[in-house]
Amino acid sequence: AQTVTQSQPEMSVQEAETVTLSCTYDTSESDYYLFWYKQPPSRQMILVIRQEAYKQQNATENRFSVNFQKAAKSFSLKISDSQLGDAAMYFCAYRSGGAGNMLTFGGGTRLMVKP
Amino acid sequence: GAGVSQSPSNKVTEKGKDVELRCDPISGHTALYWYRQSLGQGLEFLIYFQGNSAPDKSGLPSDRFSAERTGGSVSTLTIQRTQQEDSAVYLCASSVGAGDSYEQYFGPGTRLTVT
Numbered sequence: 001a002q003t004v005t006q007s008q009p010e011m012s013v014q015e016a017e018t019v020t021l022s023c024t025y026d027t028s029e030s031d032y033y034l035f036w037y038k039q040p041p042s043r044q045m046i047l048v049i050r051q052e053a054y055k056q057q058n059a060t061e062n063r064f065s066v067n068f069q070k071a072a073k074s075f076s077l078k079i080s081d082s083q084l085g086d087a088a089m090y091f092c093a094y095r096s097g098g099a100g101n102m103l104t105f106g107g108g109t110r111l112m113v114k115p
Numbered sequence: 116g117a118g119v120s121q122s123p124s125n126k127v128t129e130k131g132k133d134v135e136l137r138c139d140p141i142s143g144h145t146a147l148y149w150y151r152q153s154l155g156q157g158l159e160f161l162i163y164f165q166g167n168s169a170p171d172k173s174g175l176p177s178d179r180f181s182a183e184r185t186g187g188s189v190s191t192l193t194i195q196r197t198q199q200e201d202s203a204v205y206l207c208a209s210s211v212g213a214g215d216s217y218e219q220y221f222g223p224g225t226r227l228t229v230t
Contacts, residue, residue, distance in 0.1 A: 037221075042223060043204060043206075043223050043224045043226075044118075044221055044222065044223045044224070045206065045208075045221035046221075047218055047219075050218070091158065102148060102150075102160035102163055102171075102174070103148075103150075103158075103160065103219065104160070105157060105158035105159075106157075107157050108157070108158075
């Protein structure tokens with residue numbers, strides 16, 4: 001079974017600064033996808049960014065980028081120019097390749113943004 | 116367009132009672148997932164529906180939990196004889212299909228409290 005680990009229960013960043021959230025995973029599969037989801041107090045999970053394991057290039061979405069180290073099974077999220085609205089729980093998630101597979105989530109990191 | 120909706124938003128029930136939680140997926144989405152988010156267990160997969168195929172029930176924690184999806188659209192998660200450990204946020208997600216590239220869109224969840 002796959003496992004996802006987020007070692008930072010809480011992180012804090014100053015507004016406009018950069019912060020990196022860590023995620024490691026364990027799998028024996030070669031075909032899989034990795035995701036970062038944001039969960040604000042409204043509870044609704046919002047997809048921030050995704051990475052296909054077969055792609056060597058790190059995914060980027062505006063201020064969000066990942067550092068995908070496949071051999072090390074590491075998938076960190078970097079948030080640049082942090083904004084107050086970035087404050088939320090962030091979950092790293094894994095999904096096996098193939099149809100209909102569910103997401104396996106890490107324990108989450110609570111990000112606080114200081115004005 | 117409308118996103119995934121769930122009802123009720125919050126539910127308080129007494130131990131031993133049955134509860135029904137409802138999920139309305141995005142129109143046209145054929146895949147539907149239920150997840151549970153609890154303090155002790157984090158985010159965990161419960162059940163998955165895809166079209167008319169038999170559901171993947173591998174994540175259901177006990178036989179007190181069941182789910183159905185009528186007409187390939189609305190889904191109901193039923194918990195019989197609720198226990199205090201069932202207290203959690205129940206999240207529903209849907210996707211266009213079950214293929215690799217399809218993103219799961221989440222609803223706002225139902226917070227269940229068993230007293």
